[in-house]
Amino acid sequence: MEKIIFRSFKKGDYEIACGWWEWWWKGQEGIERRILPDDNRCFIIECNDIPVACGFLFVDKKAPVGYLTWVISNPEYREKNRRQLLELLIENIEKQAKILGVEFLFTVCGNKHLEKIHKKLNWWIDKSVTSYEIFKYI
Numbered sequence: 001m002e003k004i005i006f007r008s009f010k011k012g013d014y015e016i017a018c019g020w021w022e023w024w025w026k027g028q029e030g031i032e033r034r035i036l037p038d039d040n041r042c043f044i045i046e047c048n049d050i051p052v053a054c055g056f057l058f059v060d061k062k063a064p065v066g067y068l069t070w071v072i073s074n075p076e077y078r079e080k081n082r083r084q085l086l087e088l089l090i091e092n093i094e095k096q097a098k099i100l101g102v103e104f105l106f107t108v109c110g111n112k113h114l115e116k117i118h119k120k121l122n123w124w125i126d127k128s129v130t131s132y133e134i135f136k137y138i
Contacts, residue, residue: 002081005046006092009039009054016044016074017054023075031070043096045089052077052085055093059100066102068093071114087117094121098138105138 014033021030036042036056044054053073059066073086097105107123109115119125 003046003048004085004088006089007044007046009042009044013039013042013044013051013054016051017042017070017072020054020072020074021070024072036070041096043089043093045085045092047077047079047081047085050074050077052082053089055089057093057097059097059102064101064103066097066100066105068097068105068107071107083113083117086114087121090117090121094138103138 014036018030022028037058041057041059042054043057045052051074053071055071056069057066058069068090071086071090073082094105107118109118115125
C-alpha cells in the first residue's frame with residue numbers, strides 16, 4: 001500500500017527542489033529562496049517517503065487571487081503513479097488556496113504534460129493570449 005503525504009516545506013525541501021530545477025532546467029540554478037513564499041505556502045508530495053513533486057503558492061493580500069508556480073518533479077521518480085501524484089499535488093494546492101480565500105488561481109505552464117494535467121483538473125487554457133497562461137476559478 002502506498003503512503004502518500006502532501007505537506008508544506010520543512011528543512012531541506014528547498015535544496016531538493018533546487019536539485020530538481022537544475023536537472024530539468026539543464027544546469028540552470030533554481031529560484032532563489034528569497035523569491036519564494038514562506039514554507040507554509042511551498043508544498044511537496046511524497047510517496048513512500050520519497051519526495052515526488054513540489055509547487056509554490058503566492059496569495060495576494062488584498063484580492064482573492066493566487067498564483068501557483070514552479071511546479072517541479074523528481075527526475076529520478078519513474079513509478080507509474082507519477083502523473084497521478086502531480087495531479088494530487090495540484091489538487092491539494094487548490095484546496096489550500098481555497099482555505100486561504102483564493103477564488104481565482106492562475107499559473108504559467110510551458111510544459112505540455114503539466115498543461116494536460118491542468119486541463120484534466122478543469123483549468124481554463126486560453127491559447128489565444130499565450131500558450132502558457134492557465135487559470136481557474138475555485
